[in-house]
Amino acid sequence: WNSERGYSAHCGPSPLSSQVHAAAVNGEKNTLHRLITVDPALRDSEDSFGRTPLMYCVLADRLDCAVSLLKAGASVNRRDHSHRTALHLAAQKGNVRFMKLLLSRRADWLLKDREEMTALHLATRHPSPKPLALLLRHMGPGEVDTQDKNKQTALHWSAFYNHAEHVKLLIKHDSNIGIPDSEGKIPLHWAAHNTHPNATDTVRCILDAAPTESLLNWQDYEGRTPLHFAVADGNQEVVKVLTSYEGCNITAYDNLFRTPLHWAALLGHARIVHLLLERNKSGSIPSDSQGATPLHYGAQSNYADTVAVFLRHSVRDESDLEGRTAFMWAAGKGSDDVLKMMLDMKPNLDINMADKYGGTALHAAALSGHVTTVGVLLERGAAVDPLDVMKHTPLFRACEMGHRDVILTLIKGGARVDLVDIEGHSALHWAALGGNAEVCEVLMLNGLGPNLQDSAGRTPLQCAAYAGYINCMALLLQHDSDPNIQDKEGRTALHWSCNNGYLDAVKLLLDGGTFPNHMESTEERYTPLDYALLGEHQEVTQYLLEHGALSIAAIQDIAASSIQALFKGYRVRRAYRERKNLLMKHEQLRKDAAKYASRQRKWFKCQFQTNSPPSNIHKNSNAFLASDNNMGRGGLAGKEVDSYCQGATEVPLIKAPSPHTAPWAPVMAAHCSPKVMG
Structure with a gap:
């Protein structure tokens, strides 16, 4: 405190709200007396912290000013904003003179601050037991175990601060050593948790008062005994004290199913491990919920000296529930020192x-x-x-x-590098699944091809596309990975990228020449665009559409239209062919008829040149032509007619036949074969 300026130099502007606070701090008894005489209300005035002049007298150790204030009627039990009274402050400072003064003025030591701590709790902080002893003399029966917000008594605090004399004094006043706090810890836990060299004295004070197994092996709400705490802190002397008592459970499990030996191995306390193994009367090595022994814990932490202690005590390297030994744990954690030491100490490993x-x-x-x-x-x-x-x-x-x-x-x-696993995956597949481009490059440089397919037909590119690993995909494409390879269900790398909405991967694949409309071989026949639509990946969908992608529905519509157009064209072409054939047939018939008529004329001409035919020839020849319009339907073929005309000069004239036969029938019968006759 600065006596000239009236405030603490390190606090900046003065927190004192009036001259009366300054007078109390500076020990200006006359000024203080004058001020409270003029205005008696000033004796309990509060500053910004809620502290009264009496509290500042305690803080500044101004006993005479405090006497003046009390004589003037200052309240002895007034509280500041932390709910602490002047007695709280005096007990915390261990100022016995002030405590006596305040207690003589009926200060209530049972009043609690915001942490529900009394002056008795605060008195345990001071190394001297006198403040505590003073308060104990003013207590009634059962008041010694008053608990704070965390359900801790003065005995808990004394054990925490490693004040053995305080512990003795409280136990002498019947303080209960078995009261658990809000964490389930009893005072022995806090004593064992202390790393001070003299912590053994406090531990002995508590155990000598009640050396029972229940107290020695008391577990807090996390299942930890005092031995767990002593081991965790590496306090070998406290461990010696605790394990020296009959009934100390060295293999007690906490809620993590770890014993003190597990914690000693995990933290590398080789000497404590040796001590616990020596005092482990059962001889069995405990394992945790996963079947791991303390040897596993020491091995994974690369504590070679700790592991050596286990091996020298002939502790076997048992497997955990997964079949893994401590040696495997060491390998998995990179504990090279432990591996070398175990291989050296156990040649047959x-x-x-x-x-x-x-x-x-x-x-x-x-x-x-x-x-x-x-x-x-x-x-x-x-x-x-x-x-x-x-x-x-x-x-x-x-x-x-x-x-x-x-x-x-x-x-x-x-x-x-050419091996494959049970599903046909190569090392390159696994590298691509992990998106490890550098590893992919190493494997391909060592002979692995980029288009290897697993049992499902998937390539490393598809594996990388599934997770959208752009760098890995780009590297595979640079090494001629085929983006159009389909797996056994017809999916390509583009399907997988679209399914998960990886726009950059989609761009990379399409720019690399991927066909955008590969269809699955499943019943749905989905295309990459269908995957993007189903996943509601709008940007991917837009990009696919801009690059000619189609959905299966669109492809089916196009196919239906094409089939309809093809069928319609087929009908038109068939009708055209039929009409064309008919027209060609008609044209041929016309030509045949013209040829036949020409040959008939030749025949008649021949007849008239050799001899005049019967008078009714002209009439009946017209009837023949009318009834015989086609070749092979009873008329004469051109060749036969020609031959007939050539031999007509040798045919003798015949008399007119009966009315039932054609006039030239005998002539035809004589000179034409039966096949020619109709």
Whole structure:
């Protein structure tokens, strides 16, 4: 406090609301007396914090000013904005003189602040037990265990601050050591949680008062015992004290199904691990809910010295519920020091041991991307291409996660890139599914083709398109990946990109020459545009339409129109052909008739030149022509007529026949064959 300016130098402008506060702080007893004499109301005036002059006397240790204020009638139980009284402040400061003064003026120590703490709670903060002892003398029966907002008593706070004398004093006044706070912790938890070297004294004070198993193994609402806390803090001395008592449960589980030994291994407390193993009378090594032992925990954290303690105590490397050993956990976490140490201490360790899914330590290291661990395992003789139940090699897992350096290390160690898994996926498929362009390039440079198809007919490009990995897709297209390859259901990479609304991927594929209207081979026959419409991807839909994409409905309409047009054209062409054939036939008949008439005329001419025919020839010849208009229908063929005319000079004249026969019938019968006759 600045005595000249009347305020705290580090607080800026004075928070004091009047001269009376300044006088109390500065110890100006005469000024204070004069001010409150003139205006008695000033004795309890409050500043911006709600503090009275009496409170400032406590803070500034102005006992004589406090006496003046109390004599003038200042309220001893007045509260500030934190609901603290002058007694709260005096107890917190450990100012016994002020506490005596205030208690003599009937200060109520049971009053609570906003945290529901009394002066008794605050008195535990001071290293000296005198303030606490003073308050205890003014308490009635049962008041010693008054609880604050967190249900903590003064004993909880004394244990927390590691004040052994305070603990003894409170226990002497019958404070209950078994009251849990809002977290379920009893004072012993807080004592064991303290990392001070003298914390063992406080722990002993509590345990000596009631050395029972229930107290020693009390679990808070998270299932943790005092031993859990001591182990977690690495306080070896407190662990020694706790485990020295009969009945201490070293293998107690918390709500995470972890024992103190699990926590010691996880945090790398090798000495505590040794201590707990030495004092573990059961001899069994506990496992958590997943079947993991403390050895697993130490191995994954790369605490080689801690793991060595377990191995020296002949702790076996048991598998967890997934069949994974601590060695596999170490590989998965990149704990190279632990791996080397375990291989050195256990020469017969099976480096290729597999879990229930067929995964080995190399699988775990490759999946996690620990390139140095992969190198260590390969150097120590690990198989480079072990297959798990899905026929995945470590290379597959590295490709999926995009661990390029691991992939290069595996390939250098002899890993095959041409293997496929149980579903026909190659390493390139997995790299594309993960969107790892660099890995795809490494694999293609090592001989993998970009158009490999899995059991479903899908290519790496389709895998990349499914997730919209543009960089990976662009690289595959640069290496001549065919975007028009369809899988067994007829889908292309464009189908997958449209289905998920990846506009950039759609643009890349269409610009790369993808046909936009491939149809599925399923019953629906969806096109990429159908996928975009079903997914309500408006931008993708618009872009597809601009590039000539059609839906299956549009394709069906076009096909129907084409079929109708084709059928209509067929009918027209058929009618045309029929009429054309008919016209050609009529024209041929006309020509044949003309030829026949010409030959008839020749025949008659021949007849008239040799001898005059009977008189009725002209009449009957007209009847023949009228009844014989076609060739082969009873008339004479041209050839026969010609031959007949040629031999007509040798035919003798014959008398007129009977009325029932044609006049020239005998002549025809004599000179024409039966076939020629009609």
